[in-house]
Amino acid sequence: MELYTVLDYERLAKEKLDKDAWEYFNYGRGRKWCFQDSIEAFSRYRIRSRVLQDVSNRCLATTVLGQSIPYPICISPTACQFFAHPDGEEATAKAAEAVGALMVLSCGARSSMEDIAMAAPGGLRWMNIYPFTDRQLTEYTIRKAEKLGFKALVVTVDSPVPGIHGAMEELLGKDHVVNHSSYRYVNVCCYLNCNCRTSSICGQV
Numbered sequence: 001m002e003l004y005t006v007l008d009y010e011r012l013a014k015e016k017l018d019k020d021a022w023e024y025f026n027y028g029r030g031r032k033w034c035f036q037d038s039i040e041a042f043s044r045y046r047i048r049s050r051v052l053q054d055v056s057n058r059c060l061a062t063t064v065l066g067q068s069i070p071y072p073i074c075i076s077p078t079a080c081q082f083f084a085h086p087d088g089e090e091a092t093a094k095a096a097e098a099v100g101a102l103m104v105l106s107c108g109a110r111s112s113m114e115d116i117a118m119a120a121p122g123g124l125r126w127m128n129i130y131p132f133t134d135r136q137l138t139e140y141t142i143r144k145a146e147k148l149g150f151k152a153l154v155v156t157v158d159s160p161v162p163g164i165h166g167a168m169e170e171l172l173g174k175d176h177v178v179n180h181s182s183y184r185y186v187n188v189c190c191y192l193n194c195n196c197r198t199s200s201i202c203g204q205v
């Protein structure tokens with residue numbers, strides 16, 4: 001199958017992933033308004049064609065926050081990539097490094113920040129963080145990211161409480177989520193030394 005468009009990737013993902021994983025990655029909270037809006041917004045983008053130009057040397061290189069990238073491809077933070085493949089975020093980091101894309105490591109990743117730095121030492125990486133109710137955890141994560149060569153922080157501020165969504169609970173186990181909901185996000189449970197290794201912060205304190 002040739003892959004050209006986002007739709008091609010979507011079809012392939014649906015074919016390859018098991019049902020739970022597909023539902024998780026294809027999710028939208030609540031009534032999915034934001035999810036739909038996002039698709040519609042992207043569909044309004046047009047590529048401006050410039051004809052009768054010299055196209056023998058094409059260059060898509062650009063910069064993000066002062067870092068050079070060969071083309072504007074960045075991987076947004078996406079939690080629990082091991083649902084899609086056992087190699088999870090480490091595989092994504094290696095792929096990103098190989099093609100020169102920027103990867104943002106979700107703080108809901110199973111792989112630790114160390115795993116990612118080791119898997120793709122030359123890759124451009126940023127760390128995703130939530131302003132946790134536990135300020136020490138926030139500071140700890142920031143310092144560690146800095147030490148491990150993450151060049152920027154992607155701060156997510158629109159999740160004061162978890163959205164209405166069942167798939168995550170089903171996949172990780174309801175008790176697991178409920179027990180740690182005071183930390184707002186399942187991944188942070190690991191900070192509490194539960195040692196489940198479902199997080200990029202897990203067991204590293």
Ligand SMILES: Cc1cc2nc3c(=O)[nH]c(=O)nc-3n(C[C@H](O)[C@H](O)[C@H](O)COP(=O)(O)O)c2cc1C
Nearest residue numbers: 024025026027038076077078079106107108128156
């Ligand atoms: C399965 C899934 C997991 C995500 N995990 C995170 C996350 O851990 N942290 C975060 O800040 N955003 C997370 N997001 C949000 C994405 O990074 C992105 O901002 C959002 O999907 C909007 O971009 P889009 O319209 O291209 O999907 C997740 C999104 C999806 C679909």
